[in-house]
Amino acid sequence: MEAEGITFITSSVIDTKNRAEKLKQTYDAVALCCGSKKPRALPGISDQGIPGVCYAVDFLTAVTKRLIAADGQTAPSDAASDFSVKGKNVVIVGGGDTGNDCIGTVLRLGCKSVTALEMMPEPPEVRAKDNPWPEWPKIKKTDYGHAEAISVFGKDPRQFQRTVKSVNRDKNGALQSVVTVGVCMQKGKLKEIKGSEKTIPCELLLIAAGFIGTDPKTARAFGVELSSRGTVKSGETLYHTTVPGVFSAGDMRRGQSLVVWAIAEGRACAKEMDLYMMGYTV
Ligand SMILES: Cc1cc2nc3c(=O)[nH]c(=O)nc-3n(C[C@H](O)[C@H](O)[C@H](O)COP(=O)(O)OP(=O)(O)OC[C@H]3O[C@@H](n4cnc5c(N)ncnc54)[C@H](O)[C@@H]3O)c2cc1C
Structure with a gap:
């Protein structure tokens, strides 16, 4: 890509009005492709800075950085040494793809146990009558992380319709155990099931409860509007934002999606930018 004339400026975060303005003045068009990794919090838990409580992507990023450093490709970063897993009881909140990646990762790093909590009910093993082909199959998916956990510990790590209600800490403030609670949907709202609390040992709690859009700082710096889902709103065309020249x-x-979509969107966005600058595109 560099040979084709693309300049990469690493370690440069464009999230202030001044920097955004400078970029807009220097270039005819700007594309914002900053991802959607703002994590959904567990109220009263993930915002407390408790040692042993961590967002899934921060954890996975640190583990990957540690692996790259161990390979001798970079100097080890401080953040990467913060997360030890060996011998720990791990609880993961969130039963999606990110939660599954966390299960696989903590197993390979030698955790003592792993429990994955999912607030939704357990899906059926086969399609329900009201979910025929060619609709997307709403069935229980056993991914590589689940399969590895079953192989190592002899049981599925998932517990459905359950979440973490509170945490207990030792005298040094570190995580010691979590109180889990059964949940169910009532009139579209998640309700706790009274008397269903269980306390389980836990020295590492990973929060993989989904994403709530992009980091608003960058969008704000460029003055582009966000939707109620925390994604960038389209302007005149699909990839044009509400600010002229900013895509x-x-x-x-x-919103949080897949690599194939990011590639397809990048190409379609480039085409729109070409049209915007040249008046035509081939
Ligand atoms: C744990 C996890 C596992 C996943 N597994 C899969 C998978 O197996 N298959 C799959 O297809 N997809 C997977 N995805 C989804 C996939 O990673 C994303 O859909 C894809 O990376 C989106 O690409 P993107 O270029 O839009 O954003 P990103 O890949 O998120 O890239 C955004 C980049 O912008 C940088 N950035 C942000 N703000 C600024 C700023 N202000 N200034 C400068 N730089 C900035 C960020 O540091 C980042 O490097 C996974 C996602 C997660 C979280």
């Missing part, structure tokens, strides 16, 4: 693509525009 957006990938997760930042469509």
Whole structure:
């Protein structure tokens, strides 16, 4: 890509009005492709800075950085040494793809146990009558992380319709155990089931409860509007934002998605930018 004339400026975060303005003045068009990694919090838990409580993507990023450093490709970063897993009881909140990646990762790092909590009911093993082909199959998916946990511990790590209600800490403030509670949907709202609390040992709690859009700092710096889902709003065309000359693509525009979509959006966005600058596109 560099040979094609693309300049990469690493370690440069464009999230202030001054920097955004400078970029807009220097270039005819700007594309914002900053992802959608703002995590959904567990109220009263993930915002307390408790040692041993961590957002899933921060954890996975630190583990990957540690692996790269161990390979001798970079100097080890401080953040990467913060998360030890060996011998720990791990609880993961969130039963999606990110939660599954966390299960696989903590197993390979030698955790003592792993429990994955999912607030939704357990899906059926086969399609329900009201979910025929060619609709998306709403069935229980056993991914690689679940399969590895079953192989190592002899049981599925998932507990459905359950979440973490509170945490207990030792005298040094570190995480010691979590109180889990059964939940169910009542009139569209998640309700706790009285008397269903259980306390389980836990020295590492990973929060993989989904994403609530892009980091608003960058969008604010460029003055682009966000939707109620925390994604960038389209302006005159799909990839044009509400600010002339500023475009957006990938997760930042469509919400947390897949690599294939990010690639397709990047290409379609480039085409719109070409049209905007040249008046035509081939
Ligand atoms: C744990 C996890 C597992 C996943 N597994 C899969 C998978 O197996 N298959 C799959 O297809 N998809 C997977 N995805 C989804 C996939 O990672 C995303 O859909 C894809 O990376 C989106 O690409 P993007 O370029 O839009 O954003 P990103 O890949 O998120 O890239 C955004 C980049 O912008 C940088 N950035 C943000 N703000 C600024 C700023 N202000 N200034 C400068 N730089 C900034 C960020 O540091 C980041 O490097 C996974 C996602 C997660 C979280």
